[in-house]
Amino acid sequence: MEDKYLDNLKQFLSQLPDGKVPENKEEELITLLKNCWETLNPEEFEDLFAYKLDRIEDPHWYPPLITFSIERHGGTALGSTRAEMQYWVINTDNLELDCRVNGHRQLYREQPKVDVNHIAD
Helix, strand or coil: CCCHHHHHHHHHHHCCCCEECCHHHHHHHHHHHHHHHHHHCCCCCCCCCHHHHHHCEEEEEECCEEEEEEEECHHHHHCCCEEEEEEEEEECCCCCEEEEEEEEEECCCCCCCCCCHHHHC
């Protein structure tokens, strides 16, 4: 049985044109996705919690698929200066999700490399 939040998302999507989600509708889409994220997101998808969906970029609607990119910061907690970019596809008919790494984004300047040659000498 589907929940009311998922029904709300599907109702919203049914009113969107195919293609890029209009900018003035992105915030509403994100809110609706956040509301039903527990229903959509199985544990296998790297702890992408609903509050992190505020980072969604470039959402598209190709019925029955929602696609978007999102910046993930897991590596930065370990000292990386780059965020992993993920590309997500959500099938709203069968509730299947697919997530793939789609590159990286430099967040901070790297520290200058240490010249160890004079230390080695």
